[in-house]
Amino acid sequence: MRKPKVVILGAGYGGLMTAVTMQKLVGVNDVEIVLVNKNDYHYETTWLHEASAGTLHHDRVRYEIRDVIDRNKVEFIQDTAVEIKKEEKKVILENGEVDYDYLVVALGGEPETFGIKGLKEYAFGIVNVNSSRQLREHLEYQFATYNMEEEKKEERLSIVVGGAGFTGIEFLGELTNRIPELCHEYDVDFNKVKITCVEAAPTILPGFDEDLVQYAVSQLERKGVEFLIGTAIKECTSVGIIAGKKDEEPIEIKAATVVWAAGIRGNSIIEKSGFEAMRGRVKVQTDLRVPGQDNIFIIGDSSLFINEEINRPYPPTAQIAMQQGQCCARNLAALIKGKTDLEVFKPNIKGTVCSLGEDDAIGVVYGKKLRGGKASLMKKVVDNRSLFMIGGASLMLKKGKFKVF
Amino acid sequence: MRKPKVVILGAGYGGLMTAVTMQKLVGVNDVEIVLVNKNDYHYETTWLHEASAGTLHHDRVRYEIRDVIDRNKVEFIQDTAVEIKKEEKKVILENGEVDYDYLVVALGGEPETFGIKGLKEYAFGIVNVNSSRQLREHLEYQFATYNMEEEKKEERLSIVVGGAGFTGIEFLGELTNRIPELCHEYDVDFNKVKITCVEAAPTILPGFDEDLVQYAVSQLERKGVEFLIGTAIKECTSVGIIAGKKDEEPIEIKAATVVWAAGIRGNSIIEKSGFEAMRGRVKVQTDLRVPGQDNIFIIGDSSLFINEEINRPYPPTAQIAMQQGQCCARNLAALIKGKTDLEVFKPNIKGTVCSLGEDDAIGVVYGKKLRGGKASLMKKVVDNRSLFMIGGASLMLKKGKFKVF
Numbered sequence: 001m002r003k004p005k006v007v008i009l010g011a012g013y014g015g016l017m018t019a020v021t022m023q024k025l026v027g028v029n030d031v032e033i034v035l036v037n038k039n040d041y042h043y044e045t046t047w048l049h050e051a052s053a054g055t056l057h058h059d060r061v062r063y064e065i066r067d068v069i070d071r072n073k074v075e076f077i078q079d080t081a082v083e084i085k086k087e088e089k090k091v092i093l094e095n096g097e098v099d100y101d102y103l104v105v106a107l108g109g110e111p112e113t114f115g116i117k118g119l120k121e122y123a124f125g126i127v128n129v130n131s132s133r134q135l136r137e138h139l140e141y142q143f144a145t146y147n148m149e150e151e152k153k154e155e156r157l158s159i160v161v162g163g164a165g166f167t168g169i170e171f172l173g174e175l176t177n178r179i180p181e182l183c184h185e186y187d188v189d190f191n192k193v194k195i196t197c198v199e200a201a202p203t204i205l206p207g208f209d210e211d212l213v214q215y216a217v218s219q220l221e222r223k224g225v226e227f228l229i230g231t232a233i234k235e236c237t238s239v240g241i242i243a244g245k246k247d248e249e250p251i252e253i254k255a256a257t258v259v260w261a262a263g264i265r266g267n268s269i270i271e272k273s274g275f276e277a278m279r280g281r282v283k284v285q286t287d288l289r290v291p292g293q294d295n296i297f298i299i300g301d302s303s304l305f306i307n308e309e310i311n312r313p314y315p316p317t318a319q320i321a322m323q324q325g326q327c328c329a330r331n332l333a334a335l336i337k338g339k340t341d342l343e344v345f346k347p348n349i350k351g352t353v354c355s356l357g358e359d360d361a362i363g364v365v366y367g368k369k370l371r372g373g374k375a376s377l378m379k380k381v382v383d384n385r386s387l388f389m390i391g392g393a394s395l396m397l398k399k400g401k402f403k404v405f
Numbered sequence: 406m407r408k409p410k411v412v413i414l415g416a417g418y419g420g421l422m423t424a425v426t427m428q429k430l431v432g433v434n435d436v437e438i439v440l441v442n443k444n445d446y447h448y449e450t451t452w453l454h455e456a457s458a459g460t461l462h463h464d465r466v467r468y469e470i471r472d473v474i475d476r477n478k479v480e481f482i483q484d485t486a487v488e489i490k491k492e493e494k495k496v497i498l499e500n501g502e503v504d505y506d507y508l509v510v511a512l513g514g515e516p517e518t519f520g521i522k523g524l525k526e527y528a529f530g531i532v533n534v535n536s537s538r539q540l541r542e543h544l545e546y547q548f549a550t551y552n553m554e555e556e557k558k559e560e561r562l563s564i565v566v567g568g569a570g571f572t573g574i575e576f577l578g579e580l581t582n583r584i585p586e587l588c589h590e591y592d593v594d595f596n597k598v599k600i601t602c603v604e605a606a607p608t609i610l611p612g613f614d615e616d617l618v619q620y621a622v623s624q625l626e627r628k629g630v631e632f633l634i635g636t637a638i639k640e641c642t643s644v645g646i647i648a649g650k651k652d653e654e655p656i657e658i659k660a661a662t663v664v665w666a667a668g669i670r671g672n673s674i675i676e677k678s679g680f681e682a683m684r685g686r687v688k689v690q691t692d693l694r695v696p697g698q699d700n701i702f703i704i705g706d707s708s709l710f711i712n713e714e715i716n717r718p719y720p721p722t723a724q725i726a727m728q729q730g731q732c733c734a735r736n737l738a739a740l741i742k743g744k745t746d747l748e749v750f751k752p753n754i755k756g757t758v759c760s761l762g763e764d765d766a767i768g769v770v771y772g773k774k775l776r777g778g779k780a781s782l783m784k785k786v787v788d789n790r791s792l793f794m795i796g797g798a799s800l801m802l803k804k805g806k807f808k809v810f
Contacts, residue, residue: 130549130552130553133549133590133591134549137549138549141543144541145539148535148536148539186538
C-alpha cells in the first residue's frame with residue numbers, strides 16, 4: 001500500500017514546527033513527509049530587526065533546516081513554490097513539481113504596501129535574511145559616504161521608519177543602539193543623525209497597554225527618535241517620503257533610508273492558486289483546514305483565524321504560527337491514522353514582549369506588565385523558547401541569546 | 406626674543422616624522438612647532454588596500470596624532486590647509502590662518518586621473534580612511550543586494566581595478582582573499598564573481614623584478630583575477646568602463662565597482678599657491694627646500710627628488726617620505742641654531758615589498774629576492790618599522806601586525 005504523502009510548504013515558524021512535531025508523532029512507514037523551502041535555512045523572523053540594524057549578525061538569526069529535521073522521516077527539497085494545483089494535488093515549484101495527498105501551506109506573509117507609490121521601489125523591508133543584510137549594508141554605506149562628499153548631504157544620516165507597530169518599534173530600539181556605533185565607526189557627529197517614525201494610526205503599538213506604550217515612546221524619544229503619529233506616508237521617492245496628517249498639507253522628509261515596517265499580507269501564491277482570501281489570507285476552519293479542501297491546511301501569516309471573543313482575527317505572530325504547526329501536525333497524524341475527528345485549534349497567548357533594544361523592552365506576560373531589564377530578559381526567554389520548541393536544547397544552546405555576566 | 410615658528414602641514418609619513426624628529430632635536434625654548442592636519446589621526450597610506458578590501462578594520466590603520474607628539478613641544482591644530490601665502494609667510498586654513506617662519510609642506514598626493522572621463526564621478530579610490538571604508542561598504546552592499554533582486558544583475562559581482570602598480574596589485578591581493586568571505590557572508594556563488602585588472606602600461610608592477618612579477622600574476626590569476634595589460638581605460642561610466650588596447654576597438658566591461666589605483670600627483674594646494682610644479686610636485690633642492698624659498702621645505706608626495714644615477718625622480722613612497730621627514734627635521738634644527746650648511750638628502754632604499762594578501766608577497770630587500778611567506782613576513786616587518794620610527798615601541802606594540810601562532 002502506498003504511504004500517504006504530506007507536503008509542507010515553507011520552513012518558517014509554522015512549517016518547521018509542523019515538520020518537527022510530525023516526525024515525533026508518526027513512524028517512518030506510516031507516511032512520507034516532504035518539506036519544501038526556498039532556502040536551506042530557517043530564519044527567525046522575529047529577530048530580523050536586529051540583523052537589519054546590524055546589532056546581531058544575520059548568521060545568528062538563521063540555522064540549517066537539515067540540522068533540526070529527522071532526515072529518515074522528512075525529505076527536504078530546496079525550491080520555491082510557485083502555484084498550488086488543488087485539482088491535480090500538486091505544487092508547481094520553480095525547478096520541478098511535487099504531488100501530495102495532504103498539503104500544509106506555511107509560506108509566510110509578504111509586506112503590505114497598501115498601494116503607496118514608490119514603496120516597493122525605494123523602501124527597505126525587514127522581511128528576510130536577504131533584505132535585512134541589505135538594509136544593514138545600506139545604512140553603513142550611507143554613514144561611510146557622508147564624510148566622503150565635499151557638500152555634505154544631511155539626508156544620508158536621515159532614516160525614516162514607516163510604521164510604529166511591533167516590527168517598527170523593535171527596529172527603532174535596535175537602530176538607536178546602533179547609531180552611536182555607526183557614528184563612532186565613521187566619524188559622524190551623532191547630532192546630525194535624524195530618525196523619524198511615521199505612523200498612520202493614532203497611536204504606536206495599537207492594542208498594547210497604554211502605560212507601557214508611554215514608556216516605550218519616552219525611551220525611544222530619549223534616544224533620538226521623533227514620532228509623527230496620525231501621519232500617513234503618501235509617497236516614497238528616491239530622496240525620502242511625502243507624508244501628512246489628515247486634512248493637512250503633506251510635508252517632505254528627506255531620507256536616504258526609508259524602512260517600511262507597517263503591515264503584512266498573506267503570500268501571493270494564495271491568490272494565484274485560486275484560494276478565497278482577504279489580503280492573501282485564507283479564513284481557515286477551526287481545525288486549520290481550508291473550507292471545502294479536506295486535505296489542505298493553511299497556517300501562519302497566510303491564514304486568518306478568528307478570535308471568537310472579540311470577533312477579530314488573531315495577529316500574525318510567531319507564537320501562534322508555532323502553535324498552529326503543532327496542532328496541524330497532530331491533525332495530520334490523526335488523518336493518516338484514519339481518524340476524522342480533528343482537534344480544534346486554541347491559541348494559548350502567554351504574553352507579548354516588544355523589545356526596545358539590547359537591554360530594554362516592554363511586555364505583558366501572563367497578564368503581568370513588565371518593562372526595562374526584566375522585560376528584556378523575558379524577551380530572550382521567549383526567543384530561546386522558540387529555538388527549544390523546534391530544535392530542542394541543542395539548538396537553543398547553539399543559537400540562543402544568553403547574557404554572559 | 407621671539408622664538409622662531411615652524412609650521413608643518415600634514416601629519417602623513419613625512420610631516421609626522423618631521424614633527425617627532427624635531428621634538429627630539431630641539432628644546433622647548435628654542436622653537437615653536439605647530440602641526441596642522443585635517444584629521445586628528447594619522448593613517449597608514451600603505452595599509453589602505455587592506456581597509457578598502459575589508460580585510461583589516463580601518464581603525465587598525467590609523468592612530469591619534471596626539472598619542473605620538475610631545476604636546477609640550479608641538480602644538481596640534483586640526484584644520485585643513487587651503488593656500489600658502491609665501492609673501493606674507495602665512496597659511497590660510499579652512500577655519501583660520503597660521504603664520505610661520507619656517508614651513509614644511511607635507512600634504513600628500515592626490516589621485517591622478519589623467520583627465521579620463523567619469524573617473525572622478527564613478528570610480529572609488531584607495532586614498533584615505535574615508536575613501537577606503539566607503540569602498541569596503543560599497544562592495545559589501547553590492548554583494549548584499551545581489552540576492553535581493555529578482556533579475557540578478559551580474560555586474561554587481563564585477564569589480565574592475567584600474568592600475569597594476571603597487572596599490573592596484575596590493576588591493577587585488579586583499580580583494581581575492583576577501584571575495585570568498587563575501588560570498589559566504591551573502592550566499593553568493595563564487596564563480597559568479599569577476600575581477601578584472603586593467604593596466605595601460607605593457608606590464609604589471611613596472612620596474613619590479615620580472616620573475617617576481619610573473620609569480621604575482623600567476624598567484625592572482627589563480628585566485629580569479631583577469632589581467633588586461635596594455636589596455637587603457639577610456640571612460641568610466643555609471644555601469645562600468647570602456648577600455649581598449651591601442652589601435653583596437655574599445656570594449657565595455659560592466660562593473661558596479663571600479664577602483665582607480667593608478668597614479669598620484671602632488672597636492673592641489675601646490676599649484677594654487679603659485680609654486681612651480683609638474684603634476685603638483687615641486688622639484689626641491691638637495692636640502693629639500695624649494696628653490697628660491699629659503700624657509701619652505703616640501704617633502705613626500707608633493708616633492709620631486711631626482712635620483713641622479715638614473716636622472717629620474719624617486720617614486721613617492723612612505724619609506725622616502727619618512728627619511729625626508731628626518732632630514733627635514735635636522736635641517737630645520739640647524740637653521741634654528743643659525744647654521745646655513747644644510748644636510749643633503751640621501752635616500753636609503755632598503756628594499757621594496759609588495760603584498761599579495763595576508764600570507765603572500767613579493768619583494769626585493771637589500772638586493773635579495775623574496776616571495777611567498779618570507780616576503781609576507783618582511784612586509785609586516787616594514788609595516789611595523791614605520792610605527793616604531795614614528796611612535797616607538799609602544800605604538801608598534803599597539804598598532805603593529807603580529808601573527809599569533
